[in-house]
Amino acid sequence: MKKSAENLSFPLKEKSVAMLAPSFVVDFSYPNIISQLKGLGFDKVVELTFGAKMINREYHKILEHSKELVISSVCPGIVETIKSKYPQYRKNLIPIDSPMIAMAKICRKIYPKHKVIFISPCNFKKIEAENSDYVDYTIDYKELKNLLKKHKKKKNNSETFDKFYNDYTKIYPLAGGLYKTAHLKNILKDDEAMVIDGIDRVMEFLDNPDPKIKFLDVNFCKGGCIGGPCINSKLPLILKKKKVLHYLKLAEKEKIPEESKGIIKEAKGISFKSDYLNK
Numbered sequence: 001m002k003k004s005a006e007n008l009s010f011p012l013k014e015k016s017v018a019m020l021a022p023s024f025v026v027d028f029s030y031p032n033i034i035s036q037l038k039g040l041g042f043d044k045v046v047e048l049t050f051g052a053k054m055i056n057r058e059y060h061k062i063l064e065h066s067k068e069l070v071i072s073s074v075c076p077g078i079v080e081t082i083k084s085k086y087p088q089y090r091k092n093l094i095p096i097d098s099p100m101i102a103m104a105k106i107c108r109k110i111y112p113k114h115k116v117i118f119i120s121p122c123n124f125k126k127i128e129a130e131n132s133d134y135v136d137y138t139i140d141y142k143e144l145k146n147l148l149k150k151h152k153k154k155k156n157n158s159e160t161f162d163k164f165y166n167d168y169t170k171i172y173p174l175a176g177g178l179y180k181t182a183h184l185k186n187i188l189k190d191d192e193a194m195v196i197d198g199i200d201r202v203m204e205f206l207d208n209p210d211p212k213i214k215f216l217d218v219n220f221c222k223g224g225c226i227g228g229p230c231i232n233s234k235l236p237l238i239l240k241k242k243k244v245l246h247y248l249k250l251a252e253k254e255k256i257p258e259e260s261k262g263i264i265k266e267a268k269g270i271s272f273k274s275d276y277l278n279k
């Protein structure tokens with residue numbers, strides 16, 4: 001793959017921004033990871049949570065008016081499965097970017113001279129990145145662990161994300177994180193939405209869909225991204241989930257510099273319409 005970590009050399013020479021998905025807390029400690037990434041040569045470190053917030057707004061707009069089944073498209077494992085095995089559902093996938101692509105578009109606007117590098121919990125994100133003009137490279141969690149071992153740097157607990165920090169979307173890597181954070185309860189009845197994690201169970205639904213369901217929030221991996229194949233941790237899912245919830249609690253109390261917060265007007269003018277679904 002052209003955009004994989006093996007085509008990068010560290011410490012990075014070119015100005016680069018690292019985009020971290022909030023599942024990182026399962027494998028890496030916060031806030032140390034920020035200074036560790038800066039030690040690898042990243043000039044900026046941002047979190048995907050602001051991209052997730054922007055995507056939630058788009059989902060809300062679509063679901064407000066949709067009449068037939070709509071399937072979340074934030075997980076490329078689901079998108080690729082539908083493309084290859086269930087093409088009849090392709091039209092039901094929400095035609096909106098994933099938080100990774102949304103955040104990459106925002107980074108391109110704010111840091112136009114930087115390379116955009118996504119730190120990934122899975123290989124499917126690498127496929128999505130290969131199909132995108134917005135993400136330059138991906139490094140998975142296993143690769144990052146090895147890189148950090150090789151390029152040790154003194155940890156610094158005082159660094160914060162450079163940009164786009166948002167609290168409640170930190171639960172996005174948990175199964176149902178999108179449904180819980182997109183404020184859909186006011187437009188969908190409880191029995192019109194369904195959260196399914198694990199591709200076997202998703203396929204069971206697709207084989208025998210429930211006609212009542214208008215929105216499917218689905219993840220390829222069991223537990224959501226915390227169960228991603230490139231995660232190093234061998235902890236049971238329940239403990240991985242605990243780590244994400246602890247991180248959310250921490251974020252609620254944390255003092256974040258005003259200039260680091262994600263502000264909707266920073267994404268003004270960006271279209272979050274997805275190209276990936278048609279590729």
Ligand code: SF4
Nearest residue numbers: 075077122221225228
């Ligand atoms: S659920 Fe699994 S396949 Fe889907 S984006 Fe998350 S880690 Fe990747």
